[in-house]
Amino acid sequence: MLVGTTNLNTTLNLTYVLTDVVETLLYDLRSEMGKQGYELRHDAKRNFNTAIAAIRKLKQDVDKTQFSTQENFGNDSDCLLAFIRLLVDRCGDDDKKMFAFYNYIKRHPSQLGLDLSDEKSTFAHIFESNEKLD
Numbered sequence: 001m002l003v004g005t006t007n008l009n010t011t012l013n014l015t016y017v018l019t020d021v022v023e024t025l026l027y028d029l030r031s032e033m034g035k036q037g038y039e040l041r042h043d044a045k046r047n048f049n050t051a052i053a054a055i056r057k058l059k060q061d062v063d064k065t066q067f068s069t070q071e072n073f074g075n076d077s078d079c080l081l082a083f084i085r086l087l088v089d090r091c092g093d094d095d096k097k098m099f100a101f102y103n104y105i106k107r108h109p110s111q112l113g114l115d116l117s118d119e120k121s122t123f124a125h126i127f128e129s130n131e132k133l134d
Helices: 007-035 042-063 067-091 095-106 124-133
Strands: none
Touching: 007 042, 007 067, 042 067, 067 095, 095 124
């Protein structure tokens, strides 16, 4: 991922990369639905098309950058989507396993110095359910 000089730049870059991830997922969804004989209808189809149109507008900023920057965003998007799919495949609905992977990755040194202090609220439901069992 393109490393920004500030938290703002990093967040902006991550927003563009995740936008590309969502676009890929939407197209994959439509393709998979078609293969299985399903199609979006009425409101769902309109919402899908609205989402794609909004994503294209967001991506116009990236399209104005150098080709190498566009390629970096595309590569980062593909890598992040592959990582997300792997994580979902390995964890399924097991939030404790997701937290274990999170902690494993967190052991590696930070490359950007991002503030990750919101983990307690993100994973609070795991700790709350453990407290109820005690």
